[in-house]
Amino acid sequence: MNLAYIASPGDRILVTGSNGFIGAKVVEILLEYGFSKLHCFVRPSSQLGRLEKALDQFDAGENVELIIGDLLSRDDCEKATEGVSIIYHLAAGFDKSFAGAFMNSALATRNLLDAFLKFGKPKRFVNISSFAVYSNLRLKRGALLDETCPLEEEPQERFDAYGFGKLKQEELVREYGRNNGLPHVIVRPGAVFGAGKRELSGRIGVDTFGIFIHLGRNNILPLTFVDNCAEAIVLAGLKPGVDGETFNVVDNELLTSRQFLEAYRKAAKGFRSISIPYPLAYGICLLWEKYSKWSKGQLPPAFNRRRCAAEWKGNRYSNRNLHEKLGWEPRVPMAQAMASYLSQFGTNGTV
Amino acid sequence: MLRVAIIGCGKVADQHVNAIRRITDCRIVALCDRELLMARQLGDRFQISSCFSEVDEMLKVAKPDAVHITTPPQSHFSLASQCLRAGSHVYLEKPFAITAEDAQALIDFADKCGLKMTVGHNYQFTLEMLEMRRLARKGFLGGKPVHLESYWSYDLGDTSYVGPVLGNPAHWVRQLPGQLFHNIISHGIAKLAEFLDDELTEVVAKAHQSQELGGLGAQEVLDELRVLIRDKSGTTAFFCFSTQIKGRNQLHIYGPAGTLSADIITGSLIRNQTRSFKSYLTYFVPPLNNALEHLRNLRLNVADFIRRRLYQDFGMKELIERFYNSIRLGGPPPIPYREIILTAQIMDEIFTQIYGDRASKPLTPMRPEPAVATGE
Numbered sequence: 160m161n162l163a164y165i166a167s168p169g170d171r172i173l174v175t176g177s178n179g180f181i182g183a184k185v186v187e188i189l190l191e192y193g194f195s196k197l198h199c200f201v202r203p204s205s206q207l208g209r210l211e212k213a214l215d216q217f218d219a220g221e222n223v224e225l226i227i228g229d230l231l232s233r234d235d236c237e238k239a240t241e242g243v244s245i246i247y248h249l250a251a252g253f254d255k256s257f258a259g260a261f262m263n264s265a266l267a268t269r270n271l272l273d274a275f276l277k278f279g280k281p282k283r284f285v286n287i288s289s290f291a292v293y294s295n296l297r298l299k300r301g302a303l304l305d306e307t308c309p310l311e312e313e314p315q316e317r318f319d320a321y322g323f324g325k326l327k328q329e330e331l332v333r334e335y336g337r338n339n340g341l342p343h344v345i346v347r348p349g350a351v352f353g354a355g356k357r358e359l360s361g362r363i364g365v366d367t368f369g370i371f372i373h374l375g376r377n378n379i380l381p382l383t384f385v386d387n388c389a390e391a392i393v394l395a396g397l398k399p400g401v402d403g404e405t406f407n408v409v410d411n412e413l414l415t416s417r418q419f420l421e422a423y424r425k426a427a428k429g430f431r432s433i434s435i436p437y438p439l440a441y442g443i444c445l446l447w448e449k450y451s452k453w454s455k456g457q458l459p460p461a462f463n464r465r466r467c468a469a470e471w472k473g474n475r476y477s478n479r480n481l482h483e484k485l486g487w488e489p490r491v492p493m494a495q496a497m498a499s500y501l502s503q504f505g506t507n508g509t510v
Numbered sequence: 511m512l513r514v515a516i517i518g519c520g521k522v523a524d525q526h527v528n529a530i531r532r533i534t535d536c537r538i539v540a541l542c543d544r545e546l547l548m549a550r551q552l553g554d555r556f557q558i559s560s561c562f563s564e565v566d567e568m569l570k571v572a573k574p575d576a577v578h579i580t581t582p583p584q585s586h587f588s589l590a591s592q593c594l595r596a597g598s599h600v601y602l603e604k605p606f607a608i609t610a611e612d613a614q615a616l617i618d619f620a621d622k623c624g625l626k627m628t629v630g631h632n633y634q635f636t637l638e639m640l641e642m643r644r645l646a647r648k649g650f651l652g653g654k655p656v657h658l659e660s661y662w663s664y665d666l667g668d669t670s671y672v673g674p675v676l677g678n679p680a681h682w683v684r685q686l687p688g689q690l691f692h693n694i695i696s697h698g699i700a701k702l703a704e705f706l707d708d709e710l711t712e713v714v715a716k717a718h719q720s721q722e723l724g725g726l727g728a729q730e731v732l733d734e735l736r737v738l739i740r741d742k743s744g745t746t747a748f749f750c751f752s753t754q755i756k757g758r759n760q761l762h763i764y765g766p767a768g769t770l771s772a773d774i775i776t777g778s779l780i781r782n783q784t785r786s787f788k789s790y791l792t793y794f795v796p797p798l799n800n801a802l803e804h805l806r807n808l809r810l811n812v813a814d815f816i817r818r819r820l821y822q823d824f825g826m827k828e829l830i831e832r833f834y835n836s837i838r839l840g841g842p843p844p845i846p847y848r849e850i851i852l853t854a855q856i857m858d859e860i861f862t863q864i865y866g867d868r869a870s871k872p873l874t875p876m877r878p879e880p881a882v883a884t885g886e
């Protein structure tokens with residue numbers, strides 16, 4: 160056993176959302192680290208391309224056990240957690256409805272936590288959260304947003320079903336930590352990018368109105384390349400002495416929204432955008448929010464002050480915790496990460 | 511003040527809460543879901559503190575006047591019976607019941623209890639459908655409809671819903687006798703049922719699987735349905751459900767003297783009086799009339815937007831409000847029971863024709879016999 164880790168290769172590890180954009184990379188890096196007693200949880204409807212690609216790279220990939228089920232089923236959670244020591248919980252609800260997002264994020268997590276305590280040999284539960292749980296409403300533009308930043312108190316007002324699900328999921332994990340002594344770590348990745356995910360982060364802008372509106376402008380983006388992010392997640396599950404900690408994940412060299420969009424524009428030819436400064440965006444969001452309230456939801460409050468601040472106000476970010484407590488270093492530098500991301504748009508620039 | 515409870519706190523319950531909050535003189539007093547966490551997440555967001563996981567307890571403690579049931583259809587019969595037995599009026603989400611026999615039994619039971627029921631056919635109460643009904647009653651069609659057409663499209667693009675359904679044969683949608691159709695088509699069929707006689711002489715249903723759905727990996731799930739119906743007095747109807755025709759939720763009614771076309775997606779109603787024009791005027795006047803009709807719809811929609819009436823759930827709010835009024839004032843429920851039963855009968859027949867035996871034997875064990883209410 161590597162003394163630097165809390166688990167040995169003989170320990171059984173469960174990865175949920177293992178066929179997802181980040182989950183498949185987590186599996187790949189675990190295999191690379193020599194952990195092959197993996198349970199990879201996938202839903203029956205999953206098209207397994209990503210995961211198969213990850214497994215095919217390693218001989219030990221053959222030992223990996225696919226657990227087919229749904230985390231909403233307690234029986235499936237039991238099957239998945241049997242004898243498991245570490246859980247990397249990446250599955251999440253991306254549904255647009257609050258109930259749907261809550262179900263696949265929070266309810267699924269509750270089932271998993273119960274099963275882990277009952278049928279597993281818990282060493283650590285790694286809960287993958289998100290920057291969406293933060294509220295920077297009271298932070299100044301350009302202020303540092305780190306793990307101590309307040310969490311969103313009004314996800315309903317922010318009209319963010321995904322963020323609501325992730326907040327409730329975190330609450331549950333902390334509650335199980337407090338009440339059941341469950342060792343856990345919370346990882347909050349920033350904007351994860353890489354080949355396999357073409358969409359631009361909402362922090363750059365929106366294309367709701369037929370043309371892309373660039374709102375991020377000179378803001379620094381909390382970027383993390385998928386391989387780097389996955390390695391941070393893996394380390395959060397293995398390093399000793401970090402139980403109860405929370406880690407924001409961003410890379411070392413961060414780009415501004417304008418820099419990212421310029422690179423994207425070159426690769427995705429024919430892409431057009433207009434740019435709106437933050438005060439104007441804020442004013443529009445304020446009016447939208449007020450009109451939505453006054454009209455009793457004739458327009459849903461899709462644009463509102465809370466969302467505007469969270470996505471486009473602009474902050475600085477730190478990965479000090481990652482470096483100091485997990486000994487993490489980004490394995491892929493930004494230039495290489497961008498090249499990998501942009502390569503998916505083809506040489507002719509078609510998106 | 512009408513005391514309301516909701517059983518089933520999934521996606522559609524949010525819509526119900528929003529619609530109920532637009533109605534005066536009523537209050538949501540309890541939320542209930544087998545998963546207490548689901549009830550609580552809804553309660554947290556709408557400041558409703560009374561949350562339950564047991565229906566019996568909720569009915570006993572909260573004593574609601576009316577209960578909205580927004581659970582999967584397999585549970586409708588037993589939950590509705592339970593609520594009726596406890597003395598509550600019931601709003602059941604669509605489909606009302608798994609079979610017409612169950613629908614009839616529930617309605618008989620409600621009558622016996624002196625309580626009211628309705629079904630979540632909210633698209634019957636959108637602004638253009640209300641206007642269509644008003645015109646039809648006023649005689650715009652010039653008599654009983656000769657022919658009806660109802661189109662209902664459903665976009666598979668949102669795979670967050672169909673993905674889990676297709677991938678999992680045990681999913682509750684897959685357990686319905688009519689599978690995917692069963693959960694969706696009642697909106698479009700109910701539009702026809704409103705204008706058809708109770709006695710049908712013919713129903714011919716054909717269904718197949720689209721290439722797109724096949725590509726998503728489901729084997730026996732069908733998603734393209736065409737139905738021809740004829741009633742005893744000779745009115746014919748055509749129903750089309752499609753995942754491949756995008757954005758078309760329409761009802762066309764052809765009468766001897768006029769035609770009405772309601773488009774639920776664009777919120778418009780096109781009126782067309784059957785008239786012939788001399789010579790070349792045929793080419794000029796009707797297109798001009800049509801253009802004016804569309805302009806009229808634009809004007810009405812803008813006016814409704816300014817008056818804050820063009821919100822998404824207008825139909826649901828209208829249906830709920832009418833249901834509550836029928837409870838308070840003792841009038842008939844907003845959707846006649848005959849329509850609920852006829853809709854269920856047409857659906858039964860469709861599923862038997864396209865799925866054969868599978869549809870005539872529902873897969874999930876259902877319904878304990880309802881017992882007469884003892885409470886009220």
Ligand SMILES: NC(=O)c1ccc[n+]([C@@H]2O[C@H](COP(=O)([O-])OP(=O)(O)OC[C@H]3O[C@@H](n4cnc5c(N)ncnc54)[C@H](OP(=O)(O)O)[C@@H]3O)[C@@H](O)[C@H]2O)c1
Nearest residue numbers: 176178179180181202205229230249250251263289348351
């Ligand atoms: N991508 C980002 O920029 C970002 C940023 C911050 C945080 N995160 C977090 O990182 C994690 C992974 O994100 P991702 O981008 O990799 O998302 P993804 O590609 O959509 O993966 C999510 C996975 O969750 C699975 N899932 C959802 N509901 C489930 C259920 N009820 N039972 C079992 N599996 C279920 C999905 O399975 P199917 O394949 O069957 O749909 C999918 O594979 C999430 O927790 C997310 O909140 C992501």
